[in-house]
Amino acid sequence: MSSSSDNESVDSDEGSLIHNESSLDGSFIEYTGYEPVDNEIRLEELHLLRVNRPNKTSLLLLTTAVDVVSEWTEEAWESLGRDVAGNEYLREIKLTPTAEYNDGDTGVLNDQNMTSLFRGLTRSDSLREINLRQNVFGVGGIQAMVPFLQASNNLRSLEINRNNIKSEGFRLLWRALLDSPIETLWCGWCGVEDIEIDDEHIPKRLENLNLCGNNINPDGCRELTKLLLKEDTTLQDLHLRENNIDDEGVEILVNALRNNTSLTRLSLDANEKISKKGIGLMLRLVNDISSIKATLQSNHTLIMFGRGFGDMQDYYDAPENSIRHKLGTALEINRMWMGKQDIAAEAGKEK
Numbered sequence: 001m002s003s004s005s006d007n008e009s010v011d012s013d014e015g016s017l018i019h020n021e022s023s024l025d026g027s028f029i030e031y032t033g034y035e036p037v038d039n040e041i042r043l044e045e046l047h048l049l050r051v052n053r054p055n056k057t058s059l060l061l062l063t064t065a066v067d068v069v070s071e072w073t074e075e076a077w078e079s080l081g082r083d084v085a086g087n088e089y090l091r092e093i094k095l096t097p098t099a100e101y102n103d104g105d106t107g108v109l110n111d112q113n114m115t116s117l118f119r120g121l122t123r124s125d126s127l128r129e130i131n132l133r134q135n136v137f138g139v140g141g142i143q144a145m146v147p148f149l150q151a152s153n154n155l156r157s158l159e160i161n162r163n164n165i166k167s168e169g170f171r172l173l174w175r176a177l178l179d180s181p182i183e184t185l186w187c188g189w190c191g192v193e194d195i196e197i198d199d200e201h202i203p204k205r206l207e208n209l210n211l212c213g214n215n216i217n218p219d220g221c222r223e224l225t226k227l228l229l230k231e232d233t234t235l236q237d238l239h240l241r242e243n244n245i246d247d248e249g250v251e252i253l254v255n256a257l258r259n260n261t262s263l264t265r266l267s268l269d270a271n272e273k274i275s276k277k278g279i280g281l282m283l284r285l286v287n288d289i290s291s292i293k294a295t296l297q298s299n300h301t302l303i304m305f306g307r308g309f310g311d312m313q314d315y316y317d318a319p320e321n322s323i324r325h326k327l328g329t330a331l332e333i334n335r336m337w338m339g340k341q342d343i344a345a346e347a348g349k350e351k
Contacts, residue, residue, distance in 0.1 A: 041090075043069070049083035049090070058092040059084065060099060063107030063135055070108050074116040081120025084127070092129040106162075111140030118144040122151065129157040133186075142169040142176075149176040157184040161210070166191040177203045188239070189213035197226040204232075210239040212267070221249040225256035228263060237265040241306055246273035247281070254285045261301050264338070269306030279323050282309060287330035287351045296348035303335045 040058045041048050048056055061080075063069055084090055095117075097105035109117075114137045135141075142165050149155070158177075165173070170192045177185070178201045185206065192214040209227070216224075220243075227235050245268060257263060268274060268282075282305050288294040308314070310327030318325035330351060337347040 046080070046083070049080075049087050052087055052089060054089050057089055058094070059090060060094045060096075062097060062099070063095050063109045064097040064105055072113070074112065077113045077116035078120040081117045081122075081124075083120075085121050085124035088126055090124075090126055092131075093127060094131040095135070096131055097134050105134060107135035109135035109137055109141075111137050111144070113137070114141035115144040118148050122148045124148065125151070125153055127152065128154050130155065131157075131159045132163065133159050133161040135163050138164045139166060139169040139172065141165070142172045146172060146176045149173075149180060152180060155180060155182055158182060159184070159186040160190065161186050161188040162190070164191045167194050171196055174198075175201055181205050183234075184208040186210035187214075189242075192216065195220050195223050197223040199226055199230075202227060202230060205234055207234055208237040208239075209235060210237075211243070212239050213242040216240060216243040216245060216249075218246065218249040218252055221245060221252040225252060228253070228256040228260050233260070233262045235263055238263060239265075239267045240271070241267045242270040244273070245271040247275055247278040250274055250278035250281050254281045257285055257299055257302065260299070264301055265304040266302060267304065267306035269308050274309075276323060279309060279327060283323060283327045283330065286334060287326070289351075295351050298330075298348065298351065300334050300337065300347035303331055303338060305331070 039056055040060050041056050042060055043062065046061075049059070061069070084093060095107070095109055097107040109132060141163065149158075160173075165187065170187055170190065173185075173187070174195075174197070180203055182203050183205050185203075185208070188210045189212065192211060193216075195211075195216065206227070221240075224238070224240075227233060227238075249271075250268065253266065253268075257266075284290075285299050286302055288298045304311070305327070308324070310324060310331045312328070312332075314324040315328030315332050318328065333347050333350050337350075
């Protein structure tokens with residue numbers, strides 16, 4: 001098949017639909033309402049994967065159940081994986097239902113499609129970011145990814161929000177990432193009810209972990225403290241909004257953060273069981289006024305607990321003597337001194 005735009009010939013596998021340039025016939029922008037950037041390869045340009053162009057470093061493929069994608073065979077998905085693996089310049093792939101985040105759409109990437117895709121993709125070593133959010137794969141999809149994840153030397157970011165991987169899938173994923181250079185891992189709204197963190201199996205460069213919208217309880221918080229207490233921890237952002245965390249869970253996390261100087265953002269909003277007691281524990285962590293020494297030794301690194309827990313609105317709008325305002329004030333001082341030398345001494349004095 002030849003490309004009308006590039007005048008280059010590309011052979012198409014029999015039965016494969018992924019090189020059908022007329023599949024959307026240039027209607028991509030109108031359909032998504034999204035203005036693609038110059039470095040992106042889109043559905044009507046999949047033939048460029050085989051051309052290996054240095055200026056095409058990103059693949060955006062919408063996985064909604066429309067047009068060609070919903071009709072792809074297993075061979076088509078495997079062919080796509082091989083083409084991605086064979087492209088030395090590709091750094092990012094986004095196989096999502098919409099170009100921008102949309103809570104209501106779901107893609108067609110299921111366990112079977114994931115198995116075929118990653119069968120072809122396993123040897124890829126150029127990818128740094130993979131976004132597979134809002135599809136329909138589960139544990140089988142994670143199992144299909146494991147060989148790729150274990151072999152990848154460059155993957156920095158993986159987002160699989162809103163796929164039903166459950167607790168078993170998260171455990172498989174976590175073990176597969178042991179020796180990975182992964183920095184960002186998003187597994188929000190994935191049906192994860194319990195987690196197990198092995199001290200010996202923690203990704204060494206992990207900076208951002210998103211577990212929002214699951215069912216993590218105090219036992220899960222206890223497991224997560226292993227990330228916070230690790231001597232050489234690199235974790236900076238931990239997102240736990242919309243879980244099953246109560247005051248006990250807050251206390252577990254707060255105790256682990258007393259000597260932690262890595263984490264800057266901990267989102268706990270929309271955990272409906274957190275009461276005034278839990279907010280008080282947050283306040284004492286970042287501004288312990290029981291003594292001058294305790295104030296100076298408070299956590300001066302955290303700048304966020306989430307909406308309603310000392311956020312900017314609380315800082316400006318909550319009654320001055322309220323616990324929310326006090327928490328917001330302490331976090332604002334931390335924000336002000338963030339990244340500066342002698343942060344502990346100066347922030348402690350101001351508090």
